[in-house]
Amino acid sequence: MLISVIIPVYNEQENLLKRLSFLCNQANKFPIEIIVSNSPETTDNSTKVCSNFDKVRYLQSEKKGRAAQMNFGAKHAKGAILLFLHADNQLPKDFYTQVVSAIKNGNKAGFFAYKFDRETFLLNVNSKFTTKDGIFAGGGDQNQFFTKSTFEDLKGFNESFCIMEDFEIIDRIRKKKIPYTIVQSKAIASARKYLNNSWLKVNLINGYVFLLYKCGVHPRKLREKYKSLLRESV
Structure with missing residues (x-):
């Protein structure tokens, strides 16, 4: 069964090198298609990084924004x-x-479920919550997967969401009662935004922006608020 792994990128050449090295090694063992969907606004050497891996399909997304890039990659994916x-x-x-x-x-x-690439008591608390379902479960750092037919039935990610597109599609899955699961074999998420800010600040901001999302605040305003509060671009 072919799995298409789709990576939306925007100036992520260093991380991309690590991800592609791992994925290409896995693609030697299993039927895996690797797709990089690059932002039209990327200014780094992501294109050159991809050219060093013959198993990687590099795509230049027609539109900027993570949701649009992921949809563009999905459109060209061959996996089930x-x-x-x-x-x-x-x-x-x-x-x-x-x-x-x-x-x-x-x-x-x-x-x-995931753990962080830094081990601290407080980050481990956050990690513990990713093993269980709930209103905060299913965000993009949890690496969502779908059957292609399900993703197409959902019409993909909502491209009007320049942030929170991950929670929005999971909310639709729950409303439609589509069966889903949480894989307990843990991925590893970056702790960089916690290091650039603080554990308390990041969690307060995440909770505040999530509440605004649930209250129906426009995604553009959510993104502006998030960027104004957190020392990290979205």
Whole structure:
């Protein structure tokens, strides 16, 4: 069963090199298609990085924005399963068997629990919450996957969401009662925004922006608020 791993990137050449090295190694063992969907506004050497890997399909997205880039990658994907990976996240070594098993067990979608690339008590608390379902579960750092038919039925990510597109599509899955699961084999998420700010600040901002999202605030305003509060671009 072919899995298409789709990586939306915007000036992520260093992280991209790490992700592609790992994925190409996995593609030597399992049927995996690797797609990089680059932002039209990227200014780094992501294109050159991709050219060094013959198993990587490099695409220049027609539109900017993570949702648009992921949809563009999905449009060109050949796999029966689509897995969306942020460039600063690392999938577990057994991700292929875990995802295929989840789909064969009747799930149409899912996402991974994760731990951080830094070990602290407070970050471990956050990590613990990713192992269970709830209103905060399913964000992009949890590396969402879907059967291609399910993703197409959902009409992909909502491109009007320049932020929170991950939660928006999971909300639609829940409303439609589409079966999904949380893979307990943990991915590794970057702790860089916590290091650039603080654990308390990041969690307060995340909670505040999530509340605004649930209250129906326009995605553009959500992004502006998030960028104004956090020392990290979205």
